[in-house]
Amino acid sequence: MIPDYRGEFAGKRVVITGAAGVIGTWTAEAFAAEGADLLLTDGRPGAVAELAGRLDAHAVPADLSTGDGVTALTEAIDARWPTADILVNNAGIYPRTPLPETERAEVERLFDVNVIAPYQLARHVIGTMTAAGAAGSVVNLSSGAAKRPTRTGGVYSATKAALEMLTRWLALESGEAGIRVNAVGPGFAPGSEVSALPAEHVAKMTAAIPLHRTSGPGDAPSAILWLCSSAASFVTGTTLDVDGGRTAGDFTPAKGTP
Template sequence: MIELHFEGAFIGKKVVITGAAGIFGTWIAQAFAAQGAKLLLSDIREQQLYAMKEDPLLQKVELLFHTTDLTQEASIADLAEFVAKEWSSADILINNAGVYHRHKLLEMSAADWDASFGVNVKAPFLLTQLLARQMIDDGKPGSIINISSGAALSTQIGGGHYSTGKAALSMLTRSFALELAPYGIRVNAVAPGFAPGSEVSELTGDYVQNMLTQIPLGRTSGPQDAPTAILYLCSEAASFMTGSTLTVDGGRTAGTFKSSGAQAGKQA
């Protein structure tokens, strides 16, 4: 029987995380830090990014920071050059950054569409391409994780551009998985569940309560849920997995579900 544990698996591993200052980015960084990894944290929000130095969980490991504008190819290239300068190449890339601004398709501009796809699809493409080349040049295997969403499977009014982008990211994951497999570089995706605080805009209590009624397991995503799936996919325990997406959403995308109360679907 195989036991899943990560003790010692990531000590000294070099991990790049985009969108690191957000809620999921912070959780992912903390998870890798707890395993002794070296971290290069990237985000456009410079103040929030550098404030991560004060996180007690992150102070125990080597930290590097890069303020990156993922809408600009030159900034993405600068991040890749920074990786090469500091590490030669990374072991793990987490394409976590994403944007979601609610727009109806009939009302949104081409510029809004391009801005959404620029961060959600084009940036992961460019960064994966650049960092994978570094891994190949160094002749070492690697792991790349794209952060997807249940929106890749179903959409809602005002989110068509986001859903289309996440669906494209799923196919990009599979395409890179095929092309990079000969080099020992695995490419997978994780689709986290709803977590209050993951949006840039403040969420009302009514909105959060309504979301809870749609989650069969009766709770929102927590600090260990998606990061544990990411650690698994980056570990040797998942050495035969590439081109896959792990959905960690409490069952929300499994089918139609509406509980009578927030705790109705909670299991012991």
């Protein structure tokens, strides 16, 4: 359940990338419920248009794996507002590829979407916030993979580790302007990937989470909204893992645990 921020986000200009994914959709719904003015973007035009129509938001289809796609998005933001108040860099890709099959083109695409696009968007939005004298907020979506790589997801882990360091650097660069930059590491949410996940995989992942459940619609969005709120006015440059304890360490359920 998302806390009631009593109108704090009413009219706030919020950009969410990767908005048509599970975490993006939940986050958009949370901000919409608080009365925010939303600009939603995703590489799937039909999906983001449907979401924007449902939430009375503005949709901007954009492929963030290309410089042209990022430029088109920044131009759309500038055409709509003098500046955004909040940027949520949620878009990300996660191909699973063993080392011998990992080609340079895939590595470059992962870094383009997961690191370079968030950097370019944050740099642009922080610039417009500074010019407008607006004390805004940027939240980057990281992952427990930044701390716990898997054999077929090593490049993805590297991108998320880079994103967390980028978050710290941006916080240092923008703090004097009153702009806060943080990251959230959401927990495992079934359906958050384009392909359907087998039930046995979901069960295995759930068993490895100390709180013994998967992430739901009130988890990562609650952290994102809190970090963007006045309640977190002294929080910047940090990563908040909202993953049921998954990144705390190895977890083996006790015998007899359902």
